[in-house]
Amino acid sequence: QVQLQESGPGLVKPSETLSLTCTVSGGSVGSGRYYWSWIRQAPGKGLEYIGYIYDSGSTKYNPSLKSRVTISLDTSKKQFSLKLSSVTAADTAVYYCAKGKGDYWGQGTLVTVSS
């Protein structure tokens, strides 16, 4: 059973970079068979796909966030990471990591953008 756990600061200042890491347990990372996603949900709002990274390292991002997003993979640590630059209050959300398009999800972590 694959398990995912998000970690990172719960508070980020406006204009700074949001950085989160997802640690994967109970499954392989980097085997070339899977991809790993970041999804977010603003308070009281719907789900928004941020992007994903293949085991190969190639990425795909939501066009609306593409200029500010970087997703990377560290297979040795079984982790993948999200960086979102130049954040504003509109980036306040619960951030989820997931395997594939959402076969398995982390519990989510609330990130608040505020000074």
Place this chain on the structure above:
Amino acid sequence: QAVVTQEPSLTVSPGGTVTLTCGSSTGAVTSGHYPFWFQQKPGQVPTTLIYDTSNKHSWTPARFSGSLVGGKAALTLSDAQSEDEAEYYCLLSYSGVLLFGGGTKLTVL
């Protein structure tokens, strides 16, 4: 950028049947959009019900089914139960770019 559309809200009676739909601003939804359906109950993490149009996970209740109907992806719930009251999201792939619909709030009443 494409927009994925869903009914904002629907109501179904206990034991009844309801179909939620997922449309695309770019035209008909096809199997090439690899439609996914997620269920999210208040305060909980979303769970996948249907993947690639009509495939179920081991945890998907048999009363849920996915299909393509009238140019849209569809999620049909038969014999609705009170525990099915939730928000439902569809997800479509546009040449690898993944977009969610706005969600459908399903009330079982």
